Structure formats: structure tokens, C-alpha cells
Amino acid sequence: MIITLQNDEIRPLPKKHSYVVAAITKHGVETARNLRKVFPNIDVYYMSKFAKGDEEALNIHLFEGSVRLLIPSLFHTYKGIVFIISLGAVVRMIAPVLKDKKTDPGVVVIDDKAEYVISVLSGHIGGANELTREVAAAIDATPIITTASDVQKTIPxxxxxxxxxxxxxxxxxxxxxxxxxxxxxxxxxxxxxxxxxxxxxxxxxxxxxxxxxxxxxxxxxxxxxxxxxxxxxxxxxxxxxxxxxxxxxPRVIVLGMGCNRGTSASEIEQVIIETLDELQISIKSVKAIATIDLKKDEEGFLEVAQKYDWEFVYYTPDELNEMPIDDPSDTVYKYTGAYGVSEPAAKRYSGDNQLILGKKKSGNVTISVGMIPFDE
CATH class of the missing domain: 3.40.1390.40 (Udp-n-acetylmuramoylalanyl-d-glutamate--2,6- Diaminopimelate Ligase; Chain: A, domain 1)
Structure with a gap:
């Protein structure tokens, strides 16, 4: 398929990957095709007049018109863009679509002879510096990175x-x-x-x-x-x-949890928020919810874990019974095969038998809080 560029409105692109390389010269096309061999998970765009006839089979995208008109769509679609175009031209073309370093994609430029790979935009957060190093290594070029922390080898x-x-x-x-x-x-x-x-x-x-x-x-x-x-x-x-x-x-907090079947996500979330507030722990440091395998399909747990992008892990009763707990429950064992759920789950995941919070029951939910220790 050939994309005909007529204006600079943002149009959906046939994205398949997170990174893209765009070229507008004969030599640039060769470099782009070579990059695709090394990085199969990169999309390729170049001008249709340089078509070799195998583009459709290789899922390479062709375009007609000024590459400038492609820029808004590339910025909207990809998290990393490699231009095989002169640096000055790229700077002028991307200027109108720049927002801020927290949202702009990483932009990298390769010269027409593929001797230099230059990190241009969003070097850190956008990943352009790392992309520059990887691309330069792939084509045996010199990486150019000017970010002060990288140059001085200090903390970014x-x-x-x-x-x-x-x-x-x-x-x-x-x-x-x-x-x-x-x-x-x-x-x-x-x-x-x-x-x-x-x-x-x-x-x-x-x-x-x-x-x-x-x-x-x-x-x-x-x-x-x-x-x-x-x-x-x-x-x-x-x-x-x-x-x-x-x-x-740091993501170091594990929430060992149990609940009655069918407990709502809102109740589970409220218990988590209240517990962390009592302990004065940031919810941003939570890494996982851990429980027993009987709860692996518990909708409330699954919904909360997905909302916060937390891991959701579960253990067999035998795995939980391997962990020491202060107050093993025969009642819990009768129904689950484990002498406890929240405490041993938190201990097993964290790898530490000392918990920040032992078992706490709140409504339909039990919760324990552990922290993953890290040695020097």
C-alpha cells in the first residue's frame, strides 16, 4: 500500500511495532532496510520512488509526497522514531508537533552515509539515548549523545x-x-x-x-x-x-490478601487504600497482590490488580503452609487446605518472614503487608 500525503492532519497509520524508521533518499532506504534485518520489530517507511517490489511481502510502507506531512502521524503512533534525514531538516519538521519530554517520542537521526547516529529528542524518558546506542551498534556507526548526565557518567x-x-x-x-x-x-x-x-x-x-x-x-x-x-x-x-x-x-510492597467469594473490587481497593494510609506507605510502591490459588479467578482481585498494574500471584496450600505464621487457623485449613492466606502469601512473595503488618481483617477482606528486602 502507498500512502499519499496531502496535508499534515493526524491520520491512523498501519502500526505493528513501537519503533519506526523513515527514509527519503536512495542510501537512506538501504540503511532502513538493513536496520529492519537487525530489528525485525521496527516499522519501515520510505518514498515509493525507491520501491524494490518486495515491500508488501516485507510489510514495508511506501509514501508519496513530503515526509513533513507524515511527522504528526508518526509522533502520534510511535514511541521511537529514527529518521535517515539531515539533522537540520528533522529539527525544522518536528518543531511544530513538540509538546514536552514526558510525552514526545524519542527521536534519532542517522546521516545519509550511516556514519553517525544522533540522539535528538527525549533522550532519557523517551528512550532516544538507548535507541541511539542500539542502532549505532547495529550499523557500526558512531553514537552521538549530548545529554549532560550521559556525557559526565552521573545519575540521570x-x-x-x-x-x-x-x-x-x-x-x-x-x-x-x-x-x-x-x-x-x-x-x-x-x-x-x-x-x-x-x-x-x-x-x-x-x-x-x-x-x-x-x-x-x-x-x-x-x-x-x-x-x-x-x-x-x-x-x-x-x-x-x-x-x-x-x-x-521503588516497587517493593506486597499485599497478601484473602477475601470472601464475590467481594467487590471497590471494597478490596478501599481496604488497601485505608491500610496503606494507616501505615503511611505510598500506593506507588506496591508491586503485587498475593493470595491462594483458590482465589486465582476472584474478580475483585483481578480488577484491582489490573487497575494499578500490579502483579497478581497465587500459591497452592502446600506452598503457603511452608511459611511460618503466628496464628495458624484450623478453620481456614478446613476450607482451603492452608493454615493462613494473607500472611504466608505476603511472606512467600516478599522472601521475608518479617511483615510490616500481620493479618488484619476488614469486612470481607483480610490483608497483610510485606516488603521485598534487597541486599547490597
């Missing part, structure tokens, strides 16, 4: 812990905290939970990055900026750290 604040699934509470201070990091000002990293192997470079941690065990300890040292990694809701006297700080939420 907007991506800190993202490969573990960490999320930030607010993006308000991302830019000033990033500035403190790259300008080599004193930066505190306070980590109370989550994966410890977040430093990705073989070189030592930069001298301006200081590690602290607690927020109170960090505040005494008066850092210019702070990165706080915790599952906790900060106390009032700790919030001063956020004057130029960002809180990151």
Missing part, C-alpha cells in the same frame, strides 16, 4: 531507577535536581528501600553524590539537592528535603 535523575520500575512522586523538581547533579553540587541520595545496584557505570560514584541512611542525617549536611528512594510517606519534619528534591518510589 529523570531515569533514576526506571529500569527497576521506580517512579517519581512529582516531576516538579526533576530539572533543578538534574542541574545540581550535572553541575557537581552536593547531592544527597537517601535510600530506605528498593534495589541497591542502581549505579550503572564501572567508574566510582561521582564525588558530589553522597549517600545517607536517613533524611534527617542528610538534612544536617545541607545538600543542594536530594534523591529520596523510599516506600514511606514523608513526615512533616522530613519534607524540607523536597525544597530541591525528588522522591522515587
Amino acid at each position: 535523575v529523570d531515569l533514576f531507577g526506571s529500569h527497576f520500575g521506580w517512579t517519581w512522586d512529582s516531576s516538579e523538581k526533576l530539572t533543578p535536581v538534574s542541574a545540581s547533579v550535572v553541575n557537581e553540587e552536593k547531592v544527597a541520595v537517601i535510600q530506605e528501600s528498593g534495589e541497591k545496584n542502581w549505579w550503572i557505570y564501572p567508574s566510582p560514584l561521582p564525588a558530589n553524590i553522597h549517600l545517607y541512611d536517613s533524611i534527617s542525617q542528610a538534612l544536617q549536611e545541607e545538600p543542594k539537592a536530594a534523591l529520596v528512594v523510599t516506600h514511606r510517606i514523608l513526615k512533616e519534619d522530613e519534607e524540607a528535603i523536597l525544597q530541591n528534591g525528588v522522591v522515587f518510589r
